[in-house]
Structure formats: structure tokens, C-alpha cells
Amino acid sequence: MTTQVPLSQQHPVAWCALLRDRSGAAAAVKCLGEQSSALGDAGILNLQFFCEEIEGSEVVVAIMDVKDADSAAMAESCWQALAESPRFKPVFDRLQPCLLPHPRHAGGEQSPWVRAETICRIRPAVCAGMTPEGASWHAAVTGLRKEKEAEYRLLHDNVWPGVVEAIGRSQIRRFDIFLIELGDPEKNQPYLFYRFQYSGDDFDKDMAMQAASPVNQRWWTFTDPCQIPLPQAAAKGHVWLGMIPLETDTPDD
Structure with a gap:
């Protein structure tokens, strides 16, 4: 709750x-x-x-x-x-x-x-009136290229207004990104995690609408090259890999 x-x-x-x-x-x-x-x-x-x-x-x-x-x-x-x-x-x-x-x-x-370090907080104004009752939470992970970290941080210090609006139009009332190093401590490989709250009633439709947004598609031409998809995500042609709630035995289909 x-x-x-x-x-x-x-x-x-x-x-x-x-x-x-x-x-x-x-x-x-x-x-x-x-x-x-x-x-x-x-x-x-x-x-x-x-x-x-x-x-x-x-x-x-x-x-x-x-x-x-x-x-x-x-x-x-x-x-x-x-x-x-x-x-x-x-x-x-x-x-x-x-x-x-x-x-x-x-x-x-x-x-x-x-x-982890919080590197991005998005609160779309278009969602200001949405209530959290019945909302669902979603999380995912991807790698970050070390040589692209400064570029990725700069992008997310200045998220384009059109991207923020597209996120809100997709019924996402909040979106946060975190960064931390994992794996071999000598490599210091950074990873990104996000969590967002979805308040709509047709998740697939709203995510497809966000993916079709021209401004989002331009945005991803800058952000995607900064990221290293995990093998599980790359096998499906995705950049981000959905994470499983700890109390869940298996991921959703």
C-alpha cells in the first residue's frame, strides 16, 4: 500500500x-x-x-x-x-x-x-492528478559503458521535456534511475536500475505508445549507445532487463 x-x-x-x-x-x-x-x-x-x-x-x-x-x-x-x-x-x-x-x-x-546513487528523478506534470491506488511498480537493469558515463549523466541531468511528457502520457507518474558498480570490484562495472510506477489500465498499449513517440525514438539514439544490455535482454533485442520482485518465484510471462 x-x-x-x-x-x-x-x-x-x-x-x-x-x-x-x-x-x-x-x-x-x-x-x-x-x-x-x-x-x-x-x-x-x-x-x-x-x-x-x-x-x-x-x-x-x-x-x-x-x-x-x-x-x-x-x-x-x-x-x-x-x-x-x-x-x-x-x-x-x-x-x-x-x-x-x-x-x-x-x-x-x-x-x-x-x-546506489540516484541519478534521475522524473515526475511528469501531466500525471500530477493521478492517484496511486491500484498502480503497479516495474523495475529493470542494464549495464552502463564506463566511457559513456559522463554523457549519460549529462543527458539525465537535462531530460528533454518531450521525453518527460511522453512518459507521463504513458500513465507513468514517476520514474527513477539509480547507478551502482557490480561484479569484479577491480573492473568497477557500473549498472543502471530503474523503477517506475504505472497508473494506467492497459500496460502493453501504453508502453507501445511510448515506444512509438518520435521524441523518445530520438532520445534513445543518444541513450542506447551508452548502455550494455545484459545477455538475457540482448537475446530478446532489448536494452533493459525486467527484474523480478523478490517474493516472486518466477518472472511474469
């Missing part, structure tokens, strides 16, 4: 770890999901976990909104406080053994989680 907080007060944050025990992690995540009201009281909104195989490891990403977090330090302390609070610590204690540390924490730091 989505807590009724204005989008302007919701700050997207993502954390990344590796999965050791998927079924155990899914059970712990289910317990967290059953406490959405208490999470909202703690300042954590829309908490979701997605997973996918990347470079031979199953990666889990926790994506959430932190209420009124106007700084990176505030967002980070909120997640840490949640994991240590009497209300949620038992669940995090169940979750932690199911995870392997992100490669950045291979030196033995306590937490398996590493925070």
Missing part, C-alpha cells in the same frame, strides 16, 4: 546486495511488506525488493522513498535506523544471513548493503 504523501516529499533511494538464500530473503521481505503502515511511520515509503542475475550472481536491490530526506546523509541514516529499530530489527536479523555483501563490502564491513 502506498502511503499518501506528496511526491515532492518522497525521495527515492536504492540499496544493493547479493543473494545467498532467495527463499529465506523472500520470507523476510514478506514480513516487511506486511508492516507498510509502520514503515510509513518510520519515514520509509514504497519499499520494494527486486532481484536479477548479473555477472553470475543474483543481485537484490531494495528501492524505497524516504520521506522528507533532503540530504544523502539523512536518507542513509533513516535506513540504518530502520534496521536497528526494535520494531524491525528482528526482520533485518532474518534477512541479513540470506545476503552476501556487495563487492564494495568484501573487506568485512558489517552491513551487506551498499547504497
